Amino acid sequence: MTAFIEIKDVLKEYGTATALRGVSFAVERGQWCAVVGASGSGKSTMLNIIGGLDSPSSGCVSMDGVDLCALGEDPMARFRRENVGYVFQQSHLVPYLTSVENVMLAQYFHSLTDEDEAREALARVGMDHRLGHRPSQLSGGEQQRVCIARALINSPKVLLADEPTGNLDRENTTLILGLLKRLHTEEHFTIIMVTHDAYVAGWAGRVVTMEDGLIVKDEPSDR
Amino acid sequence: MLFILLRQSFTNQMKAMFLMFLSVAMGTAVSASLVAISLDVQGKVSRELRSFGANITIEPKVEGLAGLAGQRRFLSEEDIPKAKTIFWRHNIIGLTPFLELEALLEVAHSGATSKRKVMGAWFDHSIMLPGESEPFDAGVSSVMPWWEVSGSAPGEGEALVGVSLAQELGIKSGDTVRLMGRDLRVSGTLSTGGAEDGLLVLNLNELQSLSGNEGALTRVMVSALTTPMDEFAYKDPDTMSKVEYEKWYCTGYVTSIAKQLEEVFGGSRVKPIWRVAETEGRVLERLTVLVYLLTLAALVAAALGMSTTLAASVLRRLDEIALMKAVGADRMGISIIFLAETFIIGLAGGLVGYLISLAAAHYIGVEVFGSALDQKGILLPASILSALGISSLAAWLPIRRALMVKPAVVLKEVH
Numbered sequence: 272m273t274a275f276i277e278i279k280d281v282l283k284e285y286g287t288a289t290a291l292r293g294v295s296f297a298v299e300r301g302q303w304c305a306v307v308g309a310s311g312s313g314k315s316t317m318l319n320i321i322g323g324l325d326s327p328s329s330g331c332v333s334m335d336g337v338d339l340c341a342l343g344e345d346p347m348a349r350f351r352r353e354n355v356g357y358v359f360q361q362s363h364l365v366p367y368l369t370s371v372e373n374v375m376l377a378q379y380f381h382s383l384t385d386e387d388e389a390r391e392a393l394a395r396v397g398m399d400h401r402l403g404h405r406p407s408q409l410s411g412g413e414q415q416r417v418c419i420a421r422a423l424i425n426s427p428k429v430l431l432a433d434e435p436t437g438n439l440d441r442e443n444t445t446l447i448l449g450l451l452k453r454l455h456t457e458e459h460f461t462i463i464m465v466t467h468d469a470y471v472a473g474w475a476g477r478v479v480t481m482e483d484g485l486i487v488k489d490e491p492s493d494r
Numbered sequence: 495m496l497f498i499l500l501r502q503s504f505t506n507q508m509k510a511m512f513l514m515f516l517s518v519a520m521g522t523a524v525s526a527s528l529v530a531i532s533l534d535v536q537g538k539v540s541r542e543l544r545s546f547g548a549n550i551t552i553e554p555k556v557e558g559l560a561g562l563a564g565q566r567r568f569l570s571e572e573d574i575p576k577a578k579t580i581f582w583r584h585n586i587i588g589l590t591p592f593l594e595l596e597a598l599l600e601v602a603h604s605g606a607t608s609k610r611k612v613m614g615a616w617f618d619h620s621i622m623l624p625g626e627s628e629p630f631d632a633g634v635s636s637v638m639p640w641w642e643v644s645g646s647a648p649g650e651g652e653a654l655v656g657v658s659l660a661q662e663l664g665i666k667s668g669d670t671v672r673l674m675g676r677d678l679r680v681s682g683t684l685s686t687g688g689a690e691d692g693l694l695v696l697n698l699n700e701l702q703s704l705s706g707n708e709g710a711l712t713r714v715m716v717s718a719l720t721t722p723m724d725e726f727a728y729k730d731p732d733t734m735s736k737v738e739y740e741k742w743y744c745t746g747y748v749t750s751i752a753k754q755l756e757e758v759f760g761g762s763r764v765k766p767i768w769r770v771a772e773t774e775g776r777v778l779e780r781l782t783v784l785v786y787l788l789t790l791a792a793l794v795a796a797a798l799g800m801s802t803t804l805a806a807s808v809l810r811r812l813d814e815i816a817l818m819k820a821v822g823a824d825r826m827g828i829s830i831i832f833l834a835e836t837f838i839i840g841l842a843g844g845l846v847g848y849l850i851s852l853a854a855a856h857y858i859g860v861e862v863f864g865s866a867l868d869q870k871g872i873l874l875p876a877s878i879l880s881a882l883g884i885s886s887l888a889a890w891l892p893i894r895r896a897l898m899v900k901p902a903v904v905l906k907e908v909h
Contacts, residue, residue, distance in 0.1 A: 324900075352821065357820050379496070
């Protein structure tokens with residue numbers, strides 16, 4: 272039986288630079304996996320390839336039995352909106368849209384917008400009091416919670432988080448990680464989280480360490 | 495959501511949106527004005543060019559033995575109103591008849607006699623046309639506006655002397671000349687810069703009466719608004735198919751109007767005055783080409799202006815586009831947002847451009863041609879369609895750029 276997410280011998284080259292050197296890796300459904308490593312170790316590249324934002328130079332990636340390498344640009348976009356929720360380090364929100372509109376944006380590209388549903392998603396992350404605020408009116412932690420609400424709105428199969436707490440203070444980091452923990456334990460979300468912070472990685476159930484484009488360690492978390 | 499995105503996009507990029515709107519509106523205004531002019535300019539310029547004088551001449555047909563024997567044939571004055579019954583009657587804006595013959599002229603004060611050409615023409619003469627309530631000016635000034643009469647037009651018992659003839663024979667206003675046994679008072683001199691300067695000119699009906707050629711004419715000069723000659727117009731009608739012939743006959747070429755005049759003037763041979771007709775054709779053709787080139791230039795300039803602004807807007811919004819792609823927007827989803835923006839700009843620009851063109855075309859018509867241009871209804875949909883076309887064309891490259899955005903790269907770079 273194949274794993275929920277499986278990457279095999281993935282090589283990724285950018286011109287003469289090699290970001291991934293034949294990485295193989297699998298994640299089971301409902302697992303929370305942290306990918307750690309120094310800057311330039313290839314962890315974000317691997318996350319982008321799993322989420323279909325980037326494609327490998329060679330090797331293959333599958334999610335829930337779908338070979339992502341066989342998908343063209345538009346089918347990949349469709350797959351992404353139906354299966355993947357993204358949270359980025361810089362809380363990427365459309366600056367001129369309010370919190371609820373930013374969440375509805377993901378709905379719009381998925382199917383139909385439903386403001387009530389978007390409000391509920393924001394309530395799940397404790398942002399129901401900041402629905403009409405624009406990103407510039409929100410703190411870093413609040414922006415990141417809006418991003419999580421946006422990532423969850425289309426009920427994805429996997430949540431990919433690239434340094435989700437990288438720009439946050441410890442209090443907000445704990446808040447966000449607590450949120451992810453709740454999603455993982457209560458709603459059984461599969462989460463792959465890239466971080467360079469050992470404290471953050473410790474919240475995950477599994478920690479994969481990368482160095483120079485290779486996985487050098489793969490072990491359960493101490494926590 | 496699309497409405498929210500568009501609303502926010504417009505309110506957050508008012509300057510860029512206004513610049514794009516301005517490009518489209520001005521491009522549409524210039525092109526619509528030029529098209530309005532080009533649609534109406536042929537008639538207007540053709541009318542202006544009619545100051546060149548007649549472009550068609552009708553003469554008696556002389557052929558066979560009569561021709562060989564030099565036998566004189568005449569046109570009939572009764573046929574003149576028929577010129578305004580042909581298919582292209584509304585294009586006949588002037589016509590005037592002449593009778594020319596040679597006669598012995600005697601100058602009373604000097605007693606000098608010589609055989610001279612004499613011409614009969616209508617001055618300040620109108621005719622009634624069948625089915626028309628207003629009289630039609632068939633005077634010589636309607637066709638030969640440059641004829642300059644010093645003194646007064648010849649009435650009964652009077653004659654005009656061409657300036658060359660007057661100089662040669664020492665005739666001046668008030669003198670008396672004898673023609674065909676009748677004394678005529680010289681009412682003035684005539685200067686045309688042409689052959690008429692050497693003629694004695696009488697009122698047409700007086701000359702017909704004096705010479706015993708009542709109702710007879712030797713020439714009718716016609717001034718007609720025509721369609722510029724093209725390759726098809728030069729085709730020999732005898733070699734045309736029925737469809738071709740109908741097309742030729744129903745197009746206002748100088749040749750087809752000449753053919754129709756020949757059909758109504760009995761025993762006539764109608765010829766275009768090619769020097770005039772071809773000059774007009776060339777002027778109109780070049781003017782039309784110039785107008786269309788300017789129209790194209792205006793549209794291209796508008797498209798370039800809009801494309802540049804939109805490209806800059808795409809560059810500013812790269813992170814937004816990358817984010818949309820990251821949350822699942824496909825190429826269609828991204829394209830729809832930009833196309834909707836350009837559609838709105840195109841629609842508004844087209845409408846405003848059309849309104850500006852109305853004013854501009856009116857101004858140009860009045861200032862250049864002395865009368866407002868006839869605004870064609872087709873220009874409104876044409877303006878909006880061309881504005882939408884400009885917008886779509888202008889949006890093509892920037893949208894292509896937007897679709898090439900790599901979210902993984904852009905989102906990593908944005909801080």
